[in-house]
Amino acid sequence: xxxxxxxxxxxxxxxxxxxxxxxxxxxxxxxxxxxxxxxxxxxxxxxxxxxxxxxxxxxxxxxxxxxxxxxxxxxxxxxxxxxxxxxxxxxxxxxxxxxxxxxxxxxxxxxxxxxxxxxxxxxxxxxxxxxxxxxxxxxxxxxxxxxxxxxxxxxxxxxxxxxxxxxxxxxxxxxxxxxxxxxxxxxxxxxxxxxxxxxxxxxxxxxxxxxxxxxxxxxxxxxxxxxxxxxxxxxxxxxxxxxx
Numbered sequence: 159x160x161x162x163x164x165x166x167x168x169x170x171x172x173x174x175x176x177x178x179x180x181x182x183x184x185x186x187x188x189x190x191x192x193x194x195x196x197x198x199x200x201x202x203x204x205x206x207x208x209x210x211x212x213x214x215x216x217x218x219x220x221x222x223x224x225x226x227x228x229x230x231x232x233x234x235x236x237x238x239x240x241x242x243x244x245x246x247x248x249x250x251x252x253x254x255x256x257x258x259x260x261x262x263x264x265x266x267x268x269x270x271x272x273x274x275x276x277x278x279x280x281x282x283x284x285x286x287x288x289x290x291x292x293x294x295x296x297x298x299x300x301x302x303x304x305x306x307x308x309x310x311x312x313x314x315x316x317x318x319x320x321x322x323x324x325x326x327x328x329x330x331x332x333x334x335x336x337x338x339x340x341x342x343x344x345x346x347x348x349x350x351x352x353x354x355x356x357x358x359x360x361x362x363x364x365x366x367x368x369x370x371x372x373x374x375x376x377x378x379x380x381x382x383x384x385x386x387x388x389x390x391x392x393x394x395x396x397x398x399x400x401x402x
Contacts, residue, residue, distance in 0.1 A: 159220050159281075159355070160220040160221065160223065161221075161224075162261055162262070162265050163215050163217060163218075163221060163261075163264060163265035164213070169214055170362050172213055173196050173213060174316075175197070176210070177196045180199070180210075181230055181396055196210075197381075200212040200378075201382075203360070205382070212377075212378065212381070215374055215377035215381060216374055218268065218272060218373075218378055219272075219373035219374040220370055221268075221269045222269040222368065222370070223368060224236075224265075224266045224269075225250070225266050225269045225270055226360065226368035228240060228250045228373055229250055229251065229277065229358060230357075230358055232348060240266075243263075244259070251270055251273070251274050251277075254267075255268075272373060272376065273368075273393065275380075276358065276361045276362055276373070277293065277334065277358055278293040278294055278301040278348065278358070278359060278373070279293060279356055279358055279359070280294075280356065280357050280366060281316055281349045282349065282350035282351075282354060282355040283296065283317055283325070283349075283354070283356065284315060284316030284317035284318075284320065284356065285315060285316075285317045285355075286315075286356045287315060287317075287337075287358070288313060288315060288316075288366065289311075289318075290307050290312065290318060294316060294342070295340070295343050295347075296343065296347050296361075297343050299362070304337075305335065305336045305337045305340050308335060309334070314335075316356075318331075319331060319332055319335075319344070325349040325350070327349075332344055332345065348360065359360070360372070362375075379386055
């Protein structure tokens with residue numbers, strides 16, 4: 159599951175077996191009543207589920223480790239081999255699956271959208287991060303600068319937002335360039351130490367390293383998008399001290 163993408167048919171069969179065991183509808187026991195769908199049981203308790211694993215999402219979260227390795231460890235042998243074959247002249251986050259892909263690449267590629275949603279640049283010296291078109295803002299949901307591009311500053315770097323010879327924000331310049339909302343986000347960010355360069359990090363962990371747990375949570379949140387079933391009362395219901 160951590161190396162290859164499992165087929166939807168296989169995962170659905172596994173879900174059926176788990177579902178049958180949970181509701182007591184195996185061949186050697188009485189037939190049970192399925193009170194709700196397996197998808198609902200896979201929801202977190204705070205959303206009214208039981209917290210069982212959604213194997214489709216879990217498989218993607220496991221494969222996401224490989225995608226993250228290709229993003230963060232460019233000199234690794236596997237990164238160089240796959241780059242030479244599938245994304246020689248572009249970054250992995252902008253690539254397409256291509257023609258006749260290997261089983262490994264076919265499994266990794268669908269996780270790119272998941273990784274793209276949660277990776278951003280951590281500012282060091284700011285020399286490799288463009289202000290526009292690169293995810294670097296430290297805020298939830300959207301890491302890109304949405305302030306309209308100023309004519310003539312299309313290639314402005316984050317390092318250009320520092321006072322000359324320092325890593326201290328040029329407040330006057332930032333107030334002139336950014337909207338009120340985004341200038342507050344920028345000024346709250348702290349550039350890295352003198353020896354630190356810019357690096358790509360996973361936004362949802364304290365150390366900036368990809369984790370299957372946070373990727374799975376993100377994947378489940380994407381599954382729930384557009385679903386109005388989640389109710390804020392569920393945490394209080396689960397916390398009640400009463401008989402089943």
